[in-house]
Amino acid sequence: MIAIDICKTLYGSMGEMELNVDLQINEGEFIALAGESGSGKTTLLRIIAGLEKARGTLKVGDEIWMDAKHALPPQKRKIGFVFQDYALFPNMTVLQNLLFVQKDHALAAQLLEMTGLDELRDRLPATLSGGQKQRVSLCRAMMNRPGILLMDEPLSALDPAMRTKLQQEILTLHKNFGTTTIMVSHDPSEIYRLAGRVVMLDHGRIIQDDTPKKVLLKTSGSQKFSFEGELLDIVQVDIIMVAIVSIGQQLVEVVISPEEAASLHIGERVTLSTKAFAPILSNR
Amino acid sequence: MSILSATVASIQSNDGLNIVTFAVGEESLSMVSLELDEVIRVGSECLLNVNASSVAIGKNCSGMLSYSNQLSARVTAIESGELLARIVLDISGKHLESLITVASCKRLGLKAGDEVKALVKATEISVSRVLA
Numbered sequence: 001m002i003a004i005d006i007c008k009t010l011y012g013s014m015g016e017m018e019l020n021v022d023l024q025i026n027e028g029e030f031i032a033l034a035g036e037s038g039s040g041k042t043t044l045l046r047i048i049a050g051l052e053k054a055r056g057t058l059k060v061g062d063e064i065w066m067d068a069k070h071a072l073p074p075q076k077r078k079i080g081f082v083f084q085d086y087a088l089f090p091n092m093t094v095l096q097n098l099l100f101v102q103k104d105h106a107l108a109a110q111l112l113e114m115t116g117l118d119e120l121r122d123r124l125p126a127t128l129s130g131g132q133k134q135r136v137s138l139c140r141a142m143m144n145r146p147g148i149l150l151m152d153e154p155l156s157a158l159d160p161a162m163r164t165k166l167q168q169e170i171l172t173l174h175k176n177f178g179t180t181t182i183m184v185s186h187d188p189s190e191i192y193r194l195a196g197r198v199v200m201l202d203h204g205r206i207i208q209d210d211t212p213k214k215v216l217l218k219t220s221g222s223q224k225f226s227f228e229g230e231l232l233d234i235v236q237v238d239i240i241m242v243a244i245v246s247i248g249q250q251l252v253e254v255v256i257s258p259e260e261a262a263s264l265h266i267g268e269r270v271t272l273s274t275k276a277f278a279p280i281l282s283n284r
Numbered sequence: 285m286s287i288l289s290a291t292v293a294s295i296q297s298n299d300g301l302n303i304v305t306f307a308v309g310e311e312s313l314s315m316v317s318l319e320l321d322e323v324i325r326v327g328s329e330c331l332l333n334v335n336a337s338s339v340a341i342g343k344n345c346s347g348m349l350s351y352s353n354q355l356s357a358r359v360t361a362i363e364s365g366e367l368l369a370r371i372v373l374d375i376s377g378k379h380l381e382s383l384i385t386v387a388s389c390k391r392l393g394l395k396a397g398d399e400v401k402a403l404v405k406a407t408e409i410s411v412s413r414v415l416a
Contacts, residue, residue, distance in 0.1 A: 235300075237299050237300045237301045237318070238298050238299055238301045240301070242300075242318060253318055253319075255318070277335065277337035277338075277383075278335065278337070278338070280285055280333050280335060280410065280412070281285075282333075282412065
């Protein structure tokens with residue numbers, strides 16, 4: 001059991017903010033940490049890692065990592081940290097990057113094999129693709145057999161296909177090593193695939209803590225299919241009104257009544273929803 | 285969802301709004317749609333999507349109904365769950381499904397072999413693919 005009860009005053013672009021988190025995590029859980037940027041996600045990870053100070057207590061199993069009197073230094077905490085920008089040592093080969101953490105050749109070989117990096121062991125990071133670099137940094141994080149794996153948007157710089165592949169590898173490592181994993185992520189499909197629990201932060205506070213489905217499934221009333229977008233325009237066609245809404249990377253048209261049109265404002269954020277029965281799903 | 289193969293019989297357009305009439309076997313079907321793909325012309329062969337949950341069923345209909353599409357159908361099978369029933373219909377050799385409540389299914393006394401009307405609003409039909 002990891003018991004986090006911490007408090008820290010942050011000074012961000014929005015002024016002062018109190019990060020106040022009271023969270024219990026069971027061993028072996030995979031937690032997604034979500035929330036808007038500036039909500040305190042990265043700071044929370046860094047506090048758990050011991051890279052930042054905070055008030056309060058942090059207990060991992062029987063060990064006290066932080067309390068009012070002392071704080072365990074980062075190198076004594078059994079953690080692995082994966083950053084968005086890889087943070088590899090540029091002058092070391094893939095293998096040397098791993099061995100720097102722990103001179104455990106057998107484990108390094110096992111990790112490189114699991115992630116398909118075997119043939120790249122003697123390459124320098126600069127000669128690797130983004131996906132390969134992040135694999136190396138993931139392997140390096142596992143080198144001290146961490147009890148807790150912390151990942152700060154590890155896949156956000158990668159293309160969707162590479163992301164899906166690495167998600168699978170992250171899940172495999174998480175299960176094989178029995179780590180407790182906390183990952184900052186904004187991607188709903190990633191959260192759904194990997195995490196068993198989502199903790200949503202807002203302005204330094206936990207506003208939701210539940211299963212991915214409960215947190216991410218957008219519903220309003222009995223509407224089960226809902227997207228947020230921006231209302232771009234409303235045009236009249238025959239006797240109906242057509243609203244043009246931008247959602248993600250595309251525009252959609254929705255037929256609305258004149259009464260609805262009157263209550264909507266161009267440029268505002270809108271939720272587009274329909275019942276689960278109506279949409280038609282087809283593959284490409 | 286059911287997929288029906290159909291041929292475009294006519295297209296009426298006004299201001300970006302269209303009503304397309306299709307021939308489906310011996311039946312005719314109309315669809316209301318916003319912008320229409322340019323490849324859809326009279327004579328085009330298309331696959332139409334009809335969601336089972338937007339297909340209603342009428343039996344011994346006598347009054348007038350606004351449904352643009354009132355297709356003569358024969359019940360070929362009924363799959364009943366606890367609450368919902370899937371009614372499989374044959375419309376001049378083509379397959380269409382309707383998802384209704386078990387209560388409605390009982391109220392109509394539906395059984396395989398029944399001659400019924402499949403009722404579909406023109407706004408509930410969409411083109412999934414244009415074949416030629």
